[in-house]
Amino acid sequence: MRLSGGEGCCRRLSRMTSTLPDPYSLTARDMACRRNERSLFSGLSFAVSGGCGLALTGPNGVGKTSLLRILAGLLRAEAGTVGLAPALPDLDLPQRSVFVSSRDPLKGALTVRELLSGWQAMVFGGEGGSVEGALHAFDLAALAGVPCAYLSSGQRRRVSLARLKLSSSAHRPVWLLDEPTNALDAAARSRLAAVVGDHLANGGMVIAATHDPLGWPDLAALDLGAHVAGRQAGAALA
């Protein structure tokens, strides 16, 4: 099975290649994942190229989050390889991607601005995104001085997503989002869509695990339910 985005995606890619000589591509081959002695998926191969997105769907527990963690370099796959081209020396997948998990890594005692400046210095040092830009992109400017303990779950989610704007598409072309729209209201969803659109236009890639239609352009779909280990191991590459 090979996915390379829909027609619209290729259009965007051809427009993009005129400005960027080397488009990014992420290739996963024959991935298999096992968690706690239970096989989740196997024989999973796909490719995503710069400017394209991929929506991971499938029932609960099928391994969407595990696949994202493997792609983020946080979890070892049982089998298979993940490659990002063009490769950079000294930088591996964790340093080339931004992974926004379903947990919000907020510290109740820190204000939103302190938290984002901390992330900028500790994780995204020197990559170009400014804290003010990140606050603005997710409409957090009014909350900048509020301790994270006082935020609602939708606001926490927005702070969590704001790290996307602290990175730059050139340094971290792969965005891995786990249920990104959970708890977000309509305005925040459209802000997220705009941020993702900018990233894709700059040649980045987005892989999002989701149960809801995201409504983003150029989004191919990958149903992990079709790759459940043991059920369809042979048919996966058809």
Add this chain to the structure above:
Amino acid sequence: MSGFLALVRRDLALSLRIGGGASFALVFFLMIVTLTPFAIGPDLNLLARIAPAILWIGAVLATLIGLDRLFQADAEDGTLDLLKAGRLPLEGIVLAKCLAHWLTTGLPLALAAPLFGLLLAMEPAGMAAAALSLLIGTPALTFIGAVGAALTAGIRRGGVLIAILALPLMIPVLIFGVAACNAAVGGTIPFSTPLAILGALTLIFAVIGVIGAAAGLRQVD
């Protein structure tokens, strides 16, 4: 380097603010030191003789207090995943967190030791020796505890497990810390001998602890 300092600053801010727990270790230390004279009774000579041991046992137990949250808080809320995505290697992350932990537990204990020595009828030379030995020895306690904290980062209520894993390794530090205090107020060995061994223990555990804790954190997924 700026990422390292930012992590130290963040951990210091988190532990110094409300609910951070920077004062827990000091208060626990004070409780042990104040309870002992009541338990021993009005025998000042005995109290002065066992004072170094009480200060050091208090320091070891007080260090263990906050250790269970050293990595667990970051592992639970996903901050650890975020830190792993930065340029700072895991060893750097561990060293920064250990440094912040020592600045908020070991250092205050060492600075408070002369004051607490008064409660235990210590001689002035003994108080100075206790403060100096704690200053040199408590970093080793933090680094040893960091390995236990990293191994139990994914477990809820891992505090007891940390104590079981770390306490046996803390015994040499305890022995030479107390020996240094005793050597300062009499005895046959010079003060500098146990102090030098204490410094060596801190340096050894700085290396083993950082590498060991980083290896433990790599297994947390």
